[in-house]
Amino acid sequence: MLSQPKRENNTSFWNERRGRMFSRKGGWIIGEAVYNHGYSMLDELAGHVSFFQVLSLNTVGRLVERRFADWLEALFICLSWPDSRVWCNQTGSLAGTMQVSPVAGVCAGILSSDSRMYGPGCMTAACDFIINALRQTGCGSSAEEIVGLCSMASPDTPPKVAGYARPVATGDERIDAMVRVGEMLGVTTGKHLVLAGEIEKFMKARWGETMNLAGYSAAVFADHGFSSQETYRLLSCWVNSGIHACYAEAADQPPESFFPLHCEDIDYQGKAARPVPACERS
Amino acid sequence: MSANSQQVRKRDMTFASRTQTRIWQEIPSEENPYLAGQCRCHGYDILELAQKRSFADVLFLLFQGELPSPEQAKMLETLLIALINPGPRHPATRAAMNAAVSKTHIQHLLPIGLAVMGGAHLGGAEVLASMRFLDANLARQPVEVAAECLVAPQPAEGDFHPVPGFGSRFGGVDPLPGQTAALLVSLSASGRALAWGQGFAEALAPHGMGWLTSGVAAAALHDLGFSPWAGGGLFQLACAPGILAHGLELADKPITAMPFLDEEHYVIAAEARK
Incomplete structure (x- = not known):
């Protein structure tokens, strides 16, 4: 490696912060x-x-206004499913059955929801999509053209559009609930949600896929001026209530009684039994 | 938007009736189908492995399906030791220490520290990104790639990582990652990624940047044949012992054993106060 002339580093940025905390x-x-x-x-x-x-x-x-905060609270309720089949909730159940502390169990479940498929982990993609899509309409792009820019595995499969389609089921009943809550509270919506609806019409007609709750809520947050990062942060603990339910139910039962598995319930597809070779050291 | 009366239907999907694995086989005991009488890792009996092989050997086996060559085992063990302690100033270690001194339950110290060690700045996420970066650029000349990435605008404040795994730390070149890389490069299992990284770090040096710990880990793990997805987590695993040890050191000490800043040193912006 070539030797470089030594020069003193400029550490003034860190020196100003050393031994102190600053808060806005x-x-x-x-x-x-x-x-x-x-x-x-x-x-x-x-x-x-x-x-x-x-x-x-x-x-x-x-x-934020109380009515928007109440809408946000309802949005949290929409992810409060006490169903242990849901992946993050199952983490809570598994923690409960191993008698983990409730804080650790719920934290583990929340961490599980930081997913590219559902929950808060998919919100930046959903927000970025609808915010960029509205910019594209300003340049004359249609809903079909916007969707056409999203990646497709093949011409016969739906494109991956953040905020549309969902695992396990088609359609999303939570949107109806949130629309109803929004109307009841007088939460206004704007251009992002209108465009999200237009994209849904195209997705539904072409691929039979609809908007999901992430897509709906991303559009409403964008209509209210929230950035992708702000939305992601606001929803970090989105699933916590459902995990509480699943954790508590499992923790109240005898240990390891939640969804126990026989050895044979795991399908081993690896290498057959073989002897361990003696260790050679370099 | 009006209520759209969503029709919700279960997708026509086929879920596996049993979870599959190619890693681990549990042979049920004769008395109880829930208990394993024997466990095999990629075909090797785990207790036979425990008698005949090192921890680093079995770690390699677990992720790659075959035992390492002696040269690979040596390099993995060298890397694991080099990464074993991020040190008491690292934010991941400090998170565990802060929790410990505030009497957080001991069993949480490691997950707390490892969560902080998972980030996009010098954490598992950066190791993953760095392994992908190396994969994508190994066929090119380091000097050429360095020239391209240095064109990117640098942040007005703080450090600059022009690509994942390389950059400045506290305004300078962190010397230890460079020394670790030099040690690893001297081993016979080192390969293209470490050699490429050396060239890249040299190209960055005149600009006050070089190897970062995340980059060294990424290059070594790449040369050892680990996938980027494994790399991020293995980095966290490698750093775990030091994080836990420093946490435990504070766990039975009074809360006064670590700084709690007074008002003079906790500076609240005027607009945040009444």
């Missing part, structure tokens, strides 16, 4: 208050606004 969010001044984005948390937030308003404030720095 807030903090605790002992004996005075807990400040949160300009509010005294215990005087002005606790008891005055909802948890989901504070979640939005802490996550994206904006105290």
Whole structure:
């Protein structure tokens, strides 16, 4: 390797931060208050606004209207399925059956939901898609042309469009529920959701696939000015309630009684038995 | 958008009736079908492996299906030792230490640290990305690739990773990854990725950048034949012992054993206060 002339590194950026923490969010001044984005948390937030308003404030720095926070809460309810077959929930059940602490079990389940297929893990793709799609319509692209830019495994299979189609089932009953909640609360929607509907019409006619809850909610978040990253962060714990249910049910039963497997329930397809060769060392 | 009366139908999908694996075979005991009387890893009895082979050998076997050559085993063991402790200043270790000193249940220390060790900056996600980058560029000249990636705009503040696994750390070239790479390159199992990375790091050096730990791990794991998907997790696994050891060191100490900044050093922006 060629030797390089030694030169002193410029570490001023880190020197300014060494031994100190800086926050634009807030903090605790002992004996005075807990400040949160300009509010005294215990005087002005606790008891005055909802948890989901504070979640939005802490996550994206904006105290959203109560009705939007209530819509967000309903969105969390829509992912609160107490069904252990759902992958992240099953993680909670498996943690429960091994008598893991509830915090670890629910955290493990939430981590499982950081998926490219469903849950919060697919939200950046869904948000990026609809935000970029609206920009493309500004350049004259149609819904069909926008979908045509998405990757296809073959001409006979539906393209992978973030926010459309879902595993296991077609259609998404949660959208009806959220539309109803939005109308009841007076949550406005805009161009992103209109376009999402146009794309759905094309997807349904051409491929029989519909929008999923991620696609619907991504469009509503975009209509309300949330970026992809902000939406992803807001929904990090989206599935937590369903995992709680599955964890608790399994944890309350004898250990290892949730969905036990015989040895033969695993289909081994690997190499046949063979002797271990003696170790040679280099 | 109005309610669209979604019709929900189960897809016509065939799910496996049994989960399949090519890695591990459990032979049921005669008395109880839930208990394994014997376990085989890619065909080898696990207890025979325990008697005859090293941990690094069996780790390699687990992910690749065959035991390593002596040269490969030597390189994997060298890498595992080089990565064994990210050190007490690394954010992943500090997360475990912070949890420990605040009396978090001991069993959580490792997952806490490993979650932080999974990130896109110097973590498992960067190792995965770096292995993909190496895969895509090994056929090209390092100097040519370096010239291309240095055109990208650098962030106004903080470090710059022009590609995953290479860049600056705290404004300079991190010396230890370079030393680790040099050690690994001297081993007979080192291959194209480590050699390519050496050339790439040399091309970056005049710009104050070089190997990062994530890049060294990526190149070594690539040369050992691991997939990028395995690489990210193996990196976390390799760093696990140090994270846990530092956490445990703090676990029975009072909360005063680590800094808790006073108001003078916790600076709240004026707009965040009343």
